[in-house]
Amino acid sequence: MTNELQVYIDGEFYPKSQAKISVYDHGFLYGDGVFEGIREYNGVVFKLKEHIDRLYRSAHAIMLQIPLTKEEMTKAVVETLRKNKMKDSYIRLIVSRGLGDLGLDPRKCPKPTIVIITDTINIKAGNAKEVGITTMFSWVRRNPVDATTHEIKSLNYLNSVLAKIEANANGVDEAICLEASGCIAEGVGENIFIVKSGEIFTPPTSTGALAGITADVVAELCGKLGIDLIITNLTPFMLFTADEAFFTGTAMEMVPIREVNKRTIGDGKPGPLTKKLMTEFQKVIENPKNGTKI
Ligand code: PMP
Numbered sequence: 001m002t003n004e005l006q007v008y009i010d011g012e013f014y015p016k017s018q019a020k021i022s023v024y025d026h027g028f029l030y031g032d033g034v035f036e037g038i039r040e041y042n043g044v045v046f047k048l049k050e051h052i053d054r055l056y057r058s059a060h061a062i063m064l065q066i067p068l069t070k071e072e073m074t075k076a077v078v079e080t081l082r083k084n085k086m087k088d089s090y091i092r093l094i095v096s097r098g099l100g101d102l103g104l105d106p107r108k109c110p111k112p113t114i115v116i117i118t119d120t121i122n123i124k125a126g127n128a129k130e131v132g133i134t135t136m137f138s139w140v141r142r143n144p145v146d147a148t149t150h151e152i153k154s155l156n157y158l159n160s161v162l163a164k165i166e167a168n169a170n171g172v173d174e175a176i177c178l179e180a181s182g183c184i185a186e187g188v189g190e191n192i193f194i195v196k197s198g199e200i201f202t203p204p205t206s207t208g209a210l211a212g213i214t215a216d217v218v219a220e221l222c223g224k225l226g227i228d229l230i231i232t233n234l235t236p237f238m239l240f241t242a243d244e245a246f247f248t249g250t251a252m253e254m255v256p257i258r259e260v261n262k263r264t265i266g267d268g269k270p271g272p273l274t275k276k277l278m279t280e281f282q283k284v285i286e287n288p289k290n291g292t293k294i
Pocket of ligand 1: 037160186187188189190191209210211212213214215248249250251
């Protein structure tokens with residue numbers, strides 16, 4: 001027996017060092033596939049149903065027939081976590097088009113590949129939650145809706161990777177991508193919110209923002225707290241002149257934004273509404289009712 005983490009591949013478990021798929025898999029050759037990133041907190045998989053639903057929506061959009069039912073997929077995730085006796089893990093669920101030949105035709109791939117990794121994620125960027133992060137607008141636009149649309153959580157993340165490279169090269173923490181019209185879309189793996197005069201604004205999912213599950217939680221919290229949440233196009237100017245801004249996402253959870261393209265947002269410190277929502281968000285993730293027990 002090995003102490004190595006066990007990775008699920010197509011119904012079998014393999015130690016992490018031997019968890020391999022073919023170089024002929026179209027997920028590798030063409031980015032042809034879909035995925036989800038999911039968190040488990042204290043034995044409960046946060047919003048697992050919502051993540052599985054989104055995975056199947058992405059798969060449907062690329063005409064990829066996942067060979068498991070949603071119930072079977074849920075069980076496979078839970079089983080992988082149990083097998084690894086994981087606590088507070090990060091789950092990566094991947095379904096690729098599967099093994100094919102060197103042509104891109106998906107008909108050459110008779111069986112999708114399913115991979116479930118349960119590991120930890122190391123994104124604790126120092127004291128980012130307390131002091132906020134720096135950002136910049138990237139030259140890379142989100143994938144347009146009439147191409148590899150941002151709505152599909154596909155294995156093709158080069159768009160986000162390019163934006164991240166730009167942020168790294170400029171020494172800022174994270175990039176913000178614009179959508180085709182020049183309005184703000186989202187971060188490289190996060191949704192974005194701004195606060196102005198006591199109201200909260202976020203871009204619509206129709207133009208450039210992924211339908212984020214964390215963003216949905218924040219929207220619900222706004223409703224409960226009686227804070228107006230307005231879904232509308234946001235210009236770069238609106239972020240420059242916002243009182244507060246923050247990112248949401250499974251990996252990052254909620255993180256304040258303190259600077260964009262060298263302009264300080266508000267007074268440069270996490271604002272009161274951001275802090276209030278972060279406190280409430282923590283309660284949501286700690287509530288076992290908001291997920292699936294392992
Ligand atoms: N936008 C993009 C491009 C993402 O990859 C993610 C991460 N899934 C998000 C937003 C945030 O979505 P969620 O809150 O569901 O993790």
